[in-house]
Amino acid sequence: MSDSQRFPVAAHALAYLAHSNAYGPDAAVSSASLAASMPTNPVVVRRVTAMLAKAGLIGTRAGAAGGAWLLAAPQSITLDQVLRAVNGCAHLGCPPPGAKGCPVGEKIPKQVARAIAAADSAANQRLSTITVADLLKDG
Amino acid sequence: MSDSQRFPVAAHALAYLAHSNAYGPDAAVSSASLAASMPTNPVVVRRVTAMLAKAGLIGTRAGAAGGAWLLAAPQSITLDQVLRAVNGCAHLGCPPPGAKGCPVGEKIPKQVARAIAAADSAANQRLSTITVADLLKDG
DNA sequence: TGTTACTGATACAGTTTCAGTTACATATTC
């Protein structure tokens, strides 16, 4: 996967929902409003909110006065959940397959993959200590 | 930056040099040999080895019997050095700029950027505990 | 000295991926 802005857009959207006290369908925020605060295109926002909704982090509703709202308290939504919801990872690359028949060429990619997975895991663990509520703090 | 294979290629190349006991110009390994073990194209390898050379991790020499060799012991080359050498990062994306004039829209991106930097740092710290020598281990 | 072999760099084509945009079917409120 190439470099994507999905994670930042998702994090920004959730923080904005929290700031708007959007905790139910009656306080839904439209994709146009979310997009205006980035700023980006409403369709880009909806592509992300659709994934967040499938992950159970937010609720969405079509129709007039529709939009998105949080399904959990901002303090309880961690950023690693957000990253997983938008199918992101640390993107350090995939190891080359290794030359067939070459003993060292076949062994190294396995260890490279393990190192990449370890780095990915460390990034996720760090993100698990940051919540959507933290994104609204000053400083 | 989009998804790049530079980091895996660099890690594989360094591990291969270590396995070949390439510790000096007289034991230089050509880009063709390195490429054959991935497998990929020699030019792709040279694009990476040129960066590793600039970072001081390997030496290279042109001409007949030329190629690349390690400038340090495999146990002392950590993978975060390798990642920095090829200009990689965790690639979680860049935060949106935020809407001008919107107080919340301007504050959130700063915290999102901080979260991304924290995740990146965690990944690098984890990589700093893995060396090129570890890539040659079994299992 | 001439041949061979290698690096580094540059340039190009093809592929992939993404943001942004338009369009449309569906759903909901008024």
Place this chain on the structure above:
DNA sequence: GAATATGTAACTGAAACTGTATCAGTAACA
């Protein structure tokens, strides 16, 4: 029924990467 919103599909243009070919410079070796 009109207005407004989501979700999704299709298209465009930009960006980045791989693979490839090519060339100048360099070094070993007969």
